[in-house]
Amino acid sequence: MNYINEMTLTFESHSINEGFARSAVAAFCVQLNPTLDEITDIKTAVSEAVTNCVVHAYPKTKGEITVWVGLTNTREIDIKVLDSGVGITDFNKAREPFFTTKPNDERAGMGFTVMESFMDEVVLSKNGKRGVCVFMHKVLERRKSAIGGVNG
Numbered sequence: 725m726n727y728i729n730e731m732t733l734t735f736e737s738h739s740i741n742e743g744f745a746r747s748a749v750a751a752f753c754v755q756l757n758p759t760l761d762e763i764t765d766i767k768t769a770v771s772e773a774v775t776n777c778v779v780h781a782y783p784k785t786k787g788e789i790t791v792w793v794g795l796t797n798t799r800e801i802d803i804k805v806l807d808s809g810v811g812i813t814d815f816n817k818a819r820e821p822f823f824t825t826k827p828n829d830e831r832a833g834m835g836f837t838v839m840e841s842f843m844d845e846v847v848l849s850k851n852g853k854r855g856v857c858v859f860m861h862k863v864l865e866r867r868k869s870a871i872g873g874v875n876g
Contacts, residue, residue, distance in 0.1 A: 725802060727794035729755065734790045737782045737807070739775070745791050746770045752793055753801055758864050765842035766801065766862060772838045773805035773858045781809025781855060799864040803843075808855040812848065 731752050735741045746767040753766055770791065777789045792804040839846045845861035 725794065725796060725800075727802075728797045730792070730794045732790060732792045734788055737778045737787050737789050737809075739778050741789070742771055742774045742778065745774045745789070749791060749793055749803065753795065756795055756799055756801065756864055762862070762864055766803070769839045769842045769846075769860055769862075770803060770805065772836075773803075773860070776836075776858070777805065777807040777809065777856075781807035781811075783810065799866070801862045801864065803860040803862075805858045805860075806851045806855065808851060811850065811854050812856050 729752075731748075733745065733748055735745065749770045750763050750767045753763065758766070774789060774791070777787075781787060781789075787807060787809050790804075790806045792806070794802040796802075836846065836848075839858070839860060843860040843862050845859075847859040849857045849859070851857040
């Protein structure tokens with residue numbers, strides 16, 4: 725993919741940083757002039773991915789979460805949320821609605837379902853020997869973009 729702009733954000737897995745991550749990603753994506761609904765979709769998906777890292781990747785410790793965003797001149801957004809935590813043993817099971825590894829912590833088990841409903845594509849993979857990479861792809865509707873002219 726040919727990106728016209730990229731950013732990387734790294735922070736510790738404190739739950740307070742979820743809001744920071746979603747706001748930073750949304751602010752970065754504004755340069756493509758998305759609709760309010762598209763920004764809301766992106767913020768929600770990033771929030772779910774980062775929350776999964778905070779709650780599940782580092783259950784007994786703190787660790788590092790990295791969010792990478794790439795923007796294209798065809799009004800597409802790629803987002804990766806990566807951790808080096810405990811990992812997921814069964815990606816298919818983790819994607820099932822209502823599946824949670826923390827049922828006693830009032831977890832709904834809807835994180836991946838929510839991400840998939842707001843993004844055009846969600847791919848899970850291992851991040852090296854430990855951890856997870858959540859890749860999300862969103863295609864914005866055709867309209868004038870702030871940095872790339874009229875696209876689509």
